[in-house]
Amino acid sequence: MSEGEFESDFSLAQADVAIVGLGLMGASLALALRGHCRSLLGVDTDPNIVAIAKDRQVVDQASTQAEDILPQANLIVLAVPVSGILRLIEQLPHLHPGNVLVMDLGSTKVEICSALETLPPRFDVVGGHPMCGKEFGGLQHADAGMFTGSTFAFCELAGTSAGAKRLADQLSQAIGSHSLWLEPQQHDEWTAATSHAPYLVSSALALSTDELVSPLIGSGFESAARLAASQPEVMLDILETNREATLIALSKTRQQIQAFENLLKEDDNTVLKGKLAQAQTKHQILLEARRAQ
Structure with missing residues (x-):
């Protein structure tokens, strides 16, 4: 995305963030980002989770249908298990017109980052992994303070613009973590x-x-x-x-x-x-x- 908005002065405050997967990590991120971005959008395959997320105001909008939510976003965060992230990456070109930053929260990076690099140039990409969590998953255990004091590992890829790196660092700072940029293999x-x-x-x-x-x-x-x-x-x-x-x-x-x-x-x-x-x-x-x- 060489001419995309992330090459300009685009900031997190202007971001419409769509989080795919409203489990522990995704819901915690949404709670932590409240007040730091323009809007919070959510996608989850479980209609009960979608209903709870909206009722508790974890996100502003939510749906079980990614095609209803993702086109509204200029920052997409993939917060599902690794295999789900890999499937979503394949689907993204059909779900969003582009000019968007795609970031994942997967616990491994080599395979995910390789998949992210296959996206068309209209997608900016950053590999991500917050080094925090709990042994129990699910939205019911979501915690806005879970990221405080933790390391947020990021991977710069061939399709990562300077603006995307800046936005990733802003997100990390907003939720109370500190950025560490690594190669996927490392x-x-x-x-x-x-x-x-x-x-x-x-x-x-x-x-x-x-x-x-x-x-x-x-x-x-x-x-x-x-x-x-x-x-x-x-x-x-x-x-x-x-x-x-x-x-x-x-x-x-x-x-x-x-x-x-x-x-x-x-x-x-x-x-x-x-x-x-x-x-x-x-x-x-x-x-x-x-x-x-």
Whole structure:
């Protein structure tokens, strides 16, 4: 979109934002954007969700039919699971005349960004992924403050204009997050380590724990196994589109678990204590680096 409005002084305050998917992420984004854009539009395949979103004024207009909503928008946000995002990208040329910025909120970026780059030049595109969320999905858990203090990862693509980057940064700032621009492959490698492998480790912990011990479950187990409560259909999409990077991250985790197992077998408390101290220090380093962003 070399001559589109996003090359001018177009700002978020002028944006008619259409959010496709009014689940946890999409509805939370709508709530967070209230007052920062010209209008909020919503699309969801569930008529009950559409009715609730309108009744609670999550959006100004909503419909189950994308063709009724999307042509009104100059900023379209795809906030459905990864497989749904890929299907929507294929349909967009038939749903909107163009001169619009298309952004996604998908948890993996390589496949989505490749698909975004196939859109006609009349579409400006940015890959996006807010690094926040909850283990429970759905509009009923939507939270306007969910993005506050988080990182919003963005991917600049071949069809991304300077104006589109500026608008993406404005959106990130408006909802209380800070922008981090990454290459799609880099994003997927990093999130495999920070999100996708941890989900599988959390799931393994839940599966390997006998129900008989449940009376003794405390905050430690709850925090360690929390991600296992995530929606399986959403996580399957993520794992399928980031398989190789997740396998590498899992392999690194497995090596560390094996090292702890070996130390326990060797009954060498001195070395074991040293490794536990290393883990404690590494945890502090990781969190301090995160806070410094």
